[in-house]
Amino acid sequence: MRKVVWGVLSTARIGIEKVLPEMLASPLIELRAIASRSLPAARAAAQQLGIPRAYGSYEELLADPEIEAVYNPLPNHLHVPLTLQAAAAGKHVLCEKPIALSAEEAATLRAAAGRVRIEEAFMVRHHxxxxxxxxxxxxxxxxxxxxxxxxxxxxxxxxxxxxxxxxxxxxxxxxxxxxxxxxxxxxxxxxxxxxxxxxxxxxxxxxxxxxxxxxxxxxxxxxxxxxxxxxxxxxxxxxxxxxxxxxxxxxxxxxxxxxxxxxxxxxxxxxxxxxxxxxxxxAEQYRLEAEAFSRLVRGEPGPGYGLDDALAQxxxxxxxxxxxxxxxxxxxx
CATH class of the missing domain: 3.30.360.10 (Dihydrodipicolinate Reductase; domain 2)
Incomplete structure (x- = not known):
């Protein structure tokens, strides 16, 4: 399978310490960029993990035409706004839990979920x-x-x-x-x-x-x-x-x-x-989660948990x- 090119929104601790090291070890994933509202923070994270590109804003990363999928581990209140922005830029989104602060807010993702794949990141399902x-x-x-x-x-x-x-x-x-x-x-x-x-x-x-x-x-x-x-x-x-x-x-x-x-x-x-x-x-549950999502992005069969599942939560x-x-x-x- 051709690798899926990923970008990461934020230098959140869960990403730096847990998720991204496992994604970097996957043969199905190319983790190409990381973004922060602080360019020095993004550069430091990129250097630490060996990620090629660092951006000083989320918008810059989303404008990168080579990024196909985005991992969104931002604070909870930013999950929906940035997922909507990513979807508008044509990026598939694996969003940390909870996907939204209410079902009403989660439902605003429905139109976007018809254009790109959006999934709530519960890694345990893949362990x-x-x-x-x-x-x-x-x-x-x-x-x-x-x-x-x-x-x-x-x-x-x-x-x-x-x-x-x-x-x-x-x-x-x-x-x-x-x-x-x-x-x-x-x-x-x-x-x-x-x-x-x-x-x-x-x-x-x-x-x-x-x-x-x-x-x-x-x-x-x-x-x-x-x-x-x-x-x-x-x-x-x-x-x-x-x-x-x-x-x-x-x-x-x-x-x-x-x-x-x-x-x-x-x-x-x-x-x-x-x-x-x-x-x-x-097993490495974050790697398994990101690989399963990558396969779905490539149109390959596998377990998928879309917006309806996130709405039920x-x-x-x-x-x-x-x-x-x-x-x-x-x-x-």
């Missing part, structure tokens, strides 16, 4: 451990899945950090709660019908520092999660079925090139003696915010 977990559930190894339980937390109370700035989409639900929602949608292979949320906001920052929720997927299927930006670092996904359970031990921040493990318990012994641990091959988050305000169950609009 072997997530694909194996779904395979085990589909095969009935835990019986009928009844509950997915997710815990995801870290500690960061720095007011200068964009994750702690409410006006631009900071807080636990937008940053990591989206992964919990995806966990239920991925493993149940369904959409939730209604939700209820309990939100604790930082009195100084205004962001949700801890959010817990219960999502009703119908047919007795439930997703329960707690996410927090001010708790000890931890993450786990449990799937409970009628005959067993499985556990993804490092579900979201799988280390680069790490061999991950899934624990499968078909015996149900309370002391864990029935647990079988399966080690998955080492956004509708759930909208309903959780409504539940925070109402204190009641809220239907997914």
């Amino acid at each position: 072997p451990q997530w694909q194996r977990a779904r395979e085990l559930v589909r095969a009935g190894r835990i019986g009928t899945p009844r509950a997915v339980q997710v815990a995801f937390s870290y500690f960061n109370d720095d007011p200068a950090n964009i994750r702690n700035q409410a006006a631009i989409g900071g807080g636990a639900l937008y940053d990591i709660g989206c992964y919990a929602i995806l966990s239920g949608r991925w493993l149940f292979e369904a959409e939730p019908r209604r939700v209820v949320a309990l939100v604790d906001r930082d009195p100084a920052l205004g962001t949700d520092r801890s959010t817990s929720a219960l999502l009703d997927f119908g047919a007795g299927r439930q997703l329960a999660f707690t996410v927090s930006t001010q708790s000890c670092p931890y993450q786990r996904v449990q799937v409970l079925g009628t005959r067993g359970r499985l556990e993804i031990r490092i579900p979201f921040n799988a280390p680069r090139g790490g061999a991950m493990q899934i624990a499968l318990d078909e015996g149900g012994a309370l002391d864990g003696s029935g647990v079988q641990v399966e080690t998955l091959p080492a 956004a509708r759930v988050i909208d309903a959780l915010w409504r539940s925070e305000r109402s204190g009641r169950w809220e239907d997914i609009a």
Whole structure:
């Protein structure tokens, strides 16, 4: 396959430290340019990573006729505006999560998504451990899945950090709660019908520092999660079925090139003696994500998650915010 030529909007830490090194290692990708509102910052990132071109504005990169696809890891409130600009320039866009701050805002991408490919960047869907977990559930190894339980937390109370700035989409639900929602949608292979949320906001920052929720997927299927930006670092996904359970031990921040493990318990012994641990091959989930997107850009077959999938995510988050305000169950609009 002919390489897809990529550009990157911003020198965001997630890109510099995690995504871009994996993209640079791919035989399907040519990472040709990086842009920042600060030309020195763009040049420093380009030199560090070996990217040929550096631009001092996003508009300059989008005007580069050789760039075919763009990775957008900008702060949450800039996801839609810059994705629209990229699409208007004829670039395909892999946009970091959440793709928008509301379903209404996400829907403004619909016309652009008819011209270029736009996808919300959930790298976990491409990791072997997530694909194996779904395979085990589909095969009935835990019986009928009844509950997915997710815990995801870290500690960061720095007011200068964009994750702690409410006006631009900071807080636990937008940053990591989206992964919990995806966990239920991925493993149940369904959409939730209604939700209820309990939100604790930082009195100084205004962001949700801890959010817990219960999502009703119908047919007795439930997703329960707690996410927090001010708790000890931890993450786990449990799937409970009628005959067993499985556990993804490092579900979201799988280390680069790490061999991950899934624990499968078909015996149900309370002391864990029935647990079988399966080690998955080492993988680089950001590289797999970008390669899958590149194949779709070239018209090759493969898994794709377009705007409808991103809208489904956004509708759930909208309903959780409504539940925070109402204190009641809220239907997914």
